[in-house]
Amino acid sequence: MKPTPINKEIVLDPKRYIVSETDEQGKITFCNDYFVEISGYSRDELLGHSHNIIRHPDMPKVVFKLLWETISHRKNINAVIKNLAKDGRYYWVFTEFESRSDTDTGKIIGYSAARKTISKHVIEIISGLYAKLLEIEKEKGVDASEEYLSSYLKNKDENINFQNFMENIHKFY
Numbered sequence: 001m002k003p004t005p006i007n008k009e010i011v012l013d014p015k016r017y018i019v020s021e022t023d024e025q026g027k028i029t030f031c032n033d034y035f036v037e038i039s040g041y042s043r044d045e046l047l048g049h050s051h052n053i054i055r056h057p058d059m060p061k062v063v064f065k066l067l068w069e070t071i072s073h074r075k076n077i078n079a080v081i082k083n084l085a086k087d088g089r090y091y092w093v094f095t096e097f098e099s100r101s102d103t104d105t106g107k108i109i110g111y112s113a114a115r116k117t118i119s120k121h122v123i124e125i126i127s128g129l130y131a132k133l134l135e136i137e138k139e140k141g142v143d144a145s146e147e148y149l150s151s152y153l154k155n156k157d158e159n160i161n162f163q164n165f166m167e168n169i170h171k172f173y
């Protein structure tokens with residue numbers, strides 16, 4: 001059963017990365033000690049499962065839709081994500097996602113993610129945006145939230161997509 005979220009933040013060490021790797025289906029094959037410590041789960045509870053185990057209900061679906069569309073095409077992407085620990089607390093992270101391919105066949109063999117802490121200011125802006133996306137998803141579904149996100153980005157800059165936006169997040173805010 002999923003933990004009930006509580007309104008308490010886990011303060012992350014700015015010097016440490018929370019790292020994990022998956023197979024091509026997204027099942028966790030590796031997590032570093034800091035991942036285990038912050039998530040509150042044992043390594044055994046994490047390995048073999050989807051990262052959905054740490055998915056926070058405040059996260060809009062559209063972010064994961066864009067994440068998977070990007071990495072499954074062998075492109076790397078960054079994303080700001082709110083995660084849920086086993087005890088119900090949350091932690092915001094800036095995450096760098098990468099896909100790993102077989103050097104001979106070019107076939108994707110897995111994905112990796114390295115997460116670090118992010119400034120309060122970015123969290124404030126992004127949490128507002130994600131709350132709006134979630135509200136739209138609940139009312140009208142994920143296509144509508146994707147449309148809202150596109151016009152939000154267009155208003156910032158004609159040529160920006162979600163990928164560049166997340167890459168440049170420190171510059172924007």
Ligand SMILES: Cc1cc2nc3c(=O)[nH]c(=O)nc-3n(C[C@H](O)[C@H](O)[C@H](O)COP(=O)(O)O)c2cc1C
Nearest residue numbers: 022026050051052054055056064081083111112113
């Ligand atoms: C390498 C990798 C790391 C991921 N890390 C996270 C994460 O930290 N938090 C999260 O909620 N989802 C993460 N995901 C996405 C999950 O696989 C999943 O798509 C997401 O939690 C939404 O769950 P759902 O697809 O069951 O709705 C990651 C996926 C990959 C491939």
